Amino acid sequence: MKRKADQNLRNSDEEAAKDEGKRKRRKYDSEYVSFGFIAVGTGEDLPLCVVCLQTISNDAMKPAKLKRHLNTMHSDFVSRPKPKEYFERQKELAKNIF
Numbered sequence: 001m002k003r004k005a006d007q008n009l010r011n012s013d014e015e016a017a018k019d020e021g022k023r024k025r026r027k028y029d030s031e032y033v034s035f036g037f038i039a040v041g042t043g044e045d046l047p048l049c050v051v052c053l054q055t056i057s058n059d060a061m062k063p064a065k066l067k068r069h070l071n072t073m074h075s076d077f078v079s080r081p082k083p084k085e086y087f088e089r090q091k092e093l094a095k096n097i098f
């Protein structure tokens with residue numbers, strides 16, 4: 001009886017591991033720079049806001065969420081888009097932090 005319980009426990013652990021693998025990590029797209037985000041982290045899969053230099057979760061790696069961050073946190077950025085040089089400079093800054 002005990003042995004069966006152990007078996008069940010192991011199976012459920014394996015199920016959990018499988019679920020973990022299925023959960024896909026979102027990929028950074030170079031277009032996201034137009035929303036003010038660059039990629040940092042292992043595998044460059046964390047979006048970093050170049051305005052506040054804060055990373056947000058990989059789960060938020062999609063245009064709608066990135067835009068929402070910009071619109072709510074940095075509305076001035078939206079009305080006055082920054083030149084490419086701004087991103088480059090912020091990226092260098094970010095590299096020193098991360």
Ligand SMILES: [Zn+2]
Binds near residue numbers: 049052053054069073
């Ligand atoms: Zn920000």
